[in-house]
Amino acid sequence: xxxxxxxxxxxxxxxxxxxxxxxxxxxxxxxxxxxxxxxxxxxxxxxxxxxxxxxxxxxxxxxxxxxxxxxxxxxxxxxxxxxxxxxxxxxxxxxxxxxxxxxxxxxxxxxxxxxxxxxxxxxxxxxxxxxxxxxxxxxxxxxxxxxxxxxxxxxxxxxxxxxxxxxxxxxxxxxxxxxxxxxxxxxxxxxxxxxxxxxxxxxxxxxxxxxxxxxxxxxxxxxxxxxxxxxxxxxxxxxxxxxxxxxxxxxxxxxxxxxxxxxxxxxxxxxxxxxxxxxxxxxxxxxx
Amino acid sequence: xxxxxxxxxxxxxxxxxxxxxxxxxxxxxxxxxxxxxxxxxxxxxxxxxxxxxxxxxxxxxxxxxxxxxxxxxxxxxxxxxxxxxxxxxxxxxxxxxxxxxxxxxxxxxxxxxxxxxxxxxxxxxxxxxxxxxxxxxxxxxxxxxxxxxxxxxxxxxxxxxxxxxxxxxxxxxxxxxxxxxxxxxxxxxxxxxxxxxxxxxxxxxxxxxxxxxxxxxxxxxxxxxxxxxxxxxxxxxxxxxxxxxxxxxxxxxxxxx
Amino acid sequence: xxxxxxxxxxxxxxxxxxxxxxxxxxxxxxxxxxxxxxxxxxxxxxxxxxxxxxxxxxxxxxxxxxxxxxxxxxxxxxxxxxxxxxxxxxxxxxxxxxxxxxxxxxxxxxxxxxxxxxxxxxxxxxxxxxxxxxxxxxxxxxxxxxxxxxxxxxxxxxxxxxxxxxxxxxxxxxxxxxxxxxxxxxxxxxxxxxxxxxxxxxxxxxxxxxxxxxxxxxxxxxxxxxxxxxxxxxxxxxxxxxxxxxxxxxxxxxxxxxxxxxxxxxxxxxxxxxxxxxxxxxxxxxxxxxxxxxxxxxxxxxxxxxxxxxxxxxxxxxxxxxxxxxxxxxxxxxxxxxxxxxxxxxxxx
Numbered sequence: 084x085x086x087x088x089x090x091x092x093x094x095x096x097x098x099x100x101x102x103x104x105x106x107x108x109x110x111x112x113x114x115x116x117x118x119x120x121x122x123x124x125x126x127x128x129x130x131x132x133x134x135x136x137x138x139x140x141x142x143x144x145x146x147x148x149x150x151x152x153x154x155x156x157x158x159x160x161x162x163x164x165x166x167x168x169x170x171x172x173x174x175x176x177x178x179x180x181x182x183x184x185x186x187x188x189x190x191x192x193x194x195x196x197x198x199x200x201x202x203x204x205x206x207x208x209x210x211x212x213x214x215x216x217x218x219x220x221x222x223x224x225x226x227x228x229x230x231x232x233x234x235x236x237x238x239x240x241x242x243x244x245x246x247x248x249x250x251x252x253x254x255x256x257x258x259x260x261x262x263x264x265x266x267x268x269x270x271x272x273x274x275x276x277x278x279x280x281x282x283x284x285x286x287x288x289x290x291x292x293x294x295x296x297x298x299x300x301x302x303x304x305x306x307x308x309x310x311x312x313x314x315x316x317x318x319x320x321x322x323x324x325x326x327x328x329x330x331x332x333x334x335x336x337x338x339x340x341x342x343x344x345x346x347x348x349x350x351x352x353x354x355x356x357x358x359x360x361x362x363x364x365x366x367x368x369x370x371x
Numbered sequence: 372x373x374x375x376x377x378x379x380x381x382x383x384x385x386x387x388x389x390x391x392x393x394x395x396x397x398x399x400x401x402x403x404x405x406x407x408x409x410x411x412x413x414x415x416x417x418x419x420x421x422x423x424x425x426x427x428x429x430x431x432x433x434x435x436x437x438x439x440x441x442x443x444x445x446x447x448x449x450x451x452x453x454x455x456x457x458x459x460x461x462x463x464x465x466x467x468x469x470x471x472x473x474x475x476x477x478x479x480x481x482x483x484x485x486x487x488x489x490x491x492x493x494x495x496x497x498x499x500x501x502x503x504x505x506x507x508x509x510x511x512x513x514x515x516x517x518x519x520x521x522x523x524x525x526x527x528x529x530x531x532x533x534x535x536x537x538x539x540x541x542x543x544x545x546x547x548x549x550x551x552x553x554x555x556x557x558x559x560x561x562x563x564x565x566x567x568x569x570x571x572x573x574x575x576x577x578x579x580x581x582x583x584x585x586x587x588x589x590x591x592x593x594x595x596x597x598x599x600x601x602x603x604x605x606x607x608x609x610x611x612x613x614x615x616x617x618x619x620x621x622x623x624x625x626x627x628x
Numbered sequence: 629x630x631x632x633x634x635x636x637x638x639x640x641x642x643x644x645x646x647x648x649x650x651x652x653x654x655x656x657x658x659x660x661x662x663x664x665x666x667x668x669x670x671x672x673x674x675x676x677x678x679x680x681x682x683x684x685x686x687x688x689x690x691x692x693x694x695x696x697x698x699x700x701x702x703x704x705x706x707x708x709x710x711x712x713x714x715x716x717x718x719x720x721x722x723x724x725x726x727x728x729x730x731x732x733x734x735x736x737x738x739x740x741x742x743x744x745x746x747x748x749x750x751x752x753x754x755x756x757x758x759x760x761x762x763x764x765x766x767x768x769x770x771x772x773x774x775x776x777x778x779x780x781x782x783x784x785x786x787x788x789x790x791x792x793x794x795x796x797x798x799x800x801x802x803x804x805x806x807x808x809x810x811x812x813x814x815x816x817x818x819x820x821x822x823x824x825x826x827x828x829x830x831x832x833x834x835x836x837x838x839x840x841x842x843x844x845x846x847x848x849x850x851x852x853x854x855x856x857x858x859x860x861x862x863x864x865x866x867x868x869x870x871x872x873x874x875x876x877x878x879x880x881x882x883x884x885x886x887x888x889x890x891x892x893x894x895x896x897x898x899x900x901x902x903x904x905x906x907x908x909x910x911x912x913x914x915x916x917x918x919x920x921x922x923x924x925x926x927x928x929x930x931x932x933x934x935x936x937x938x939x940x941x942x943x944x945x946x947x948x949x950x951x952x953x954x955x956x957x958x959x960x961x962x963x964x965x966x967x968x969x970x971x972x973x974x975x976x977x
Contacts, residue, residue, distance in 0.1 A: 116743070118743050118746070118747055120750070165923070165927070168927075169927065173742060173743040174689060174742060174743055174746065175926055175927075175930065176743075177743050177746055177747075178879070178922075178926045179923050179926050179927060181691075181876060181879065181922075182919045182920075182922040182923035182926065183919070183923065184872075185873070185876050185915055185916075185918065185919035185922070186915070186916050186919035186920060186923070188873075189913055189915035189916040189919065190913075190916060193913060193916075303754065303871075303872045306754075307750075307751060307754040307758075310750065310751045310754075311751050311755075314747065314751060318744070339762075344762050344763040344764065344765060344766075345759075345762070346758070347755045347756075347758035347759035347761075347762055347763075348755075348759050348763070350755060350758075351752070351755045351759070354751065354755075355732075355733075355736050358736045358739075358748075359736055362736075362739050362740065430830075431827065431831075450830065451830045451831050452829075452830045452831075452832075452833050452834060452835055452836075453833075455830070455831055455832055455833030456833045460831070460832070461831055463827070463828070467825040467827055467828040467831075468824070468825065468828070469820065469821045469824040469825060470824055471820060471823075471824055472817065472821065472824070476817055477821075479814070479817060480814075480817055480818060480829075480832060480834075481832055483814045483817075483818075484832040484833040484834055485833045485834065485835070486833070489814050490814070491814050491815035491818070492810070492813050492814075492815055493813060493814070494809070494812050494813055495813060495814060495817060496812060498814075537828075537832070541832055541833065
């Protein structure tokens with residue numbers, strides 16, 4: 084029973100990370116129809132940036148902040164430098180970002196090597212704390228990840244539902260032409276959303292790098308799982324990303340614990356079951 | 372299906388057909404009976420719901436209410452491909468041709484469609500029987516000299532002609548033509564009228580036409596649509612004499628210009 | 629005589645085929661030129677052919693072809709190496725398994741289009757990678773199934789580089805000819821038709837969904853054959869073989885070769901193989917180089933090597949046309965992404 088709960092909490096931690104990464108991906112897709120297949124690369128790069136800064140300054144907060152900002156800027160450069168001219172051709176955009184992910188993976192291997200790095204957990208969160216009701220102890224840091232994911236989720240929800248910016252984004256998701264026709268500078272909104280999505284990936288890299296390791300291949304793992312998360316949850320929906328993250332992380336974590344050979348197969352099964360019933364994903368709106 | 376041959380069931384029977392798009396009633400509560408071999412024209416100003424009615428009959432849209440019967444069989448829930456297999460073929464208002472393919476290949480695909488049993492892996496070039504039929508069809512719609520031209524290189528008028536050719540290729544029992552003369556030159560119109568008057572009598576024809584002249588020449592019976600509803604139905608003479616039709620039609624035309 | 633007349637084309641094809649047959653007998657260092665360049669280009673070309681077939685005929689760009697490659701490869705490796713089967717039934721079963729997986733993936737993936745389809749197939753290929761790592765009782769996990777000795781078939785000893793090259797060449801040519809043949813059949817015409825206008829295909833009475841699933845399964849069949857050839861070439865199958873880098877290899881071969889050109893599959897595979905083998909002389913980061921080449925191709929030469937000539941003449945026309953802005957929308961609308969257009973019901977009245 085203890086193991087069952089621990090696995091569940093591990094799944095929840097992972098779900099938090101998947102949500103942080105996938106929410107950026109889904110926001111960018113929802114608004115701009117851009118599938119950024121270099122999103123996993125932004126996660127890993129964020130982790131490495133944070134790792135470097137934390138090693139130099141010994142401040143986790145500073146590392147996470149620098150990672151979020153720098154990766155936000157990297158995303159911006161990627162969007163403005165490479166993707167803007169071909170923005171209307173979503174296939175080419177996806178292909179270019181695949182190329183970028185390949186270059187990114189190789190360059191990160193060159194600078195950070197093939198061995199796994201790990202960001203030291205912030206001092207006050209190193210202990211295990213008892214979890215109410217479940218009767219087990221669980222690392223405080225991992226619980227914090229879940230907390231951060233919930234906070235970011237609520238923050239995004241407030242941003243999208245309560246602010247003028249969010250209103251424009253939501254209107255843009257429904258009908259881009261109408262928003263640009265109404266005189267709003269949709270271009271500026273695009274830039275802001277791309278920056279936000281990339282920064283979230285960078286921040287997740289910093290947070291995830293202290294719970295899991297940073298190594299070649301992690302970029303692809305996070306790309307894959309955030310893709311599956313938004314396919315299952317529904318493209319363009321932040322709520323869908325949250326639901327998808329929990330489902331995917333739980334299925335893969337319980338499978339790894341109890342039927343480790345078939346974890347990927349079960350995630351595949353989850354994906355095709357959802358698609359068979361709802362091709363647009365659980366909370367997806369548009370038929371694709 | 373079973374009634375289709377004995378001539379008792381109507382070719383097309385539409386009852387209470389409705390379709391809303393959001394809050395707009397594009398088609399509301401339309402009844403329509405088309406007998407075997409009838410030539411019926413549906414006219415009305417732009418936005419009257421003609422094309423929506425048409426797409427409901429052809430199965431591109433699902434109705435929000437009402438039923439469609441084809442030769443006595445309820446086809447309201449059937450997808451468009453099953454309707455096509457029962458002898459209902461159509462043209463599209465905006466051409467939906469296979470632009471990368473030649474005229475001959477476009478026509479071939481209409482001839483080889485299910486339920487005809489065509490060996491899918493036997494080279495098209497060896498299909499002498501259908502190749503001959505392709506040439507016949509091309510001749511019929513006035514594209515005999517252009518069978519090897521890609522559809523994308525045809526003029527607008529020629530593309531419309533190909534549309535009609537493909538609808539004929541499906542061996543229609545009920546042929547739906549959606550504004551086939553849109554954008555035609557006067558000589559192309561004449562050719563189209565000629566072709567439609569010479570259509571085999573066994574083919575039932577439902578024609579949507581914005582242009583009154585063509586509609587009244589081709590149709591034995593005219594249905595006038597206005598704001599999603601059937602306004603009236605009658606012979607071409609009835610329509611010519613109706614002041615109501617003149618009002619909505621000519622009034623509308625007035626606004627256009 | 630015109631450059632495009634049938635006589636010239638058939639002669640050119642004959643000369644090319646003769647050159648490809650003589651190739652392993654005349655090149656120096658057969659271990660390198662026949663195996664590393666020749667056989668590798670052929671099986672990678674078959675994979676690119678699988679991708680291009682699907683794209684050319686259905687407009688769907690798949691990143692999942694390696695999943696079927698891996699399904700066939702792992703089935704063969706498992707049955708032969710871990711279960712002691714002989715090759716013939718193992719290969720047959722491997723291909724069948726590849727096709728079945730293709731039909732399963734196809735039956736849900738082809739309901740999506742455009743970039744959504746791309747994501748789905750990428751996810752499938754990556755899940756295959758993780759499955760290969762995890763299901764170690766079948767796949768031997770990280771180390772993979774190694775030490776597979778190519779068999780002797782009908783007196784053809786596939787351990788010999790030349791024989792293996794000629795067998796791979798024969799299969800590649802056969803698959804290529806098959807794809808060209810399908811182009812001219814009612815099935816091929818129907819696929820091209822549904823790429824242009826699925827609504828029209830439905831209005832004619834065709835079952836668009838079924839056609840797409842069959843096309844996807846056929847592409848999976850080609851990919852499974854690629855998996856068989858690769859088993860002989862690699863003599864092992866490891867998870868990295870179905871990893872993202874290999875997925876991108878296939879994509880690069882197809883896109884660099886020209887994504888709507890069937891011969892482009894082999895041109896692209898050959899170009900990529902050459903770059904991979906020779907880049908070590910001037911850079912140690914060949915993945916970065918491949919990535920940069922790929923991005924440049926996608927950004928500036930979307931028709932790849934096979935479309936270079938047409939594109940240069942196209943640039944002339946484009947430069948000529950750009951002062952007539954009315955035509956621009958029409959051109960952009962026909963881009964690769966046009967397939968992603970969503971089905972929205974709307975009154976056309």
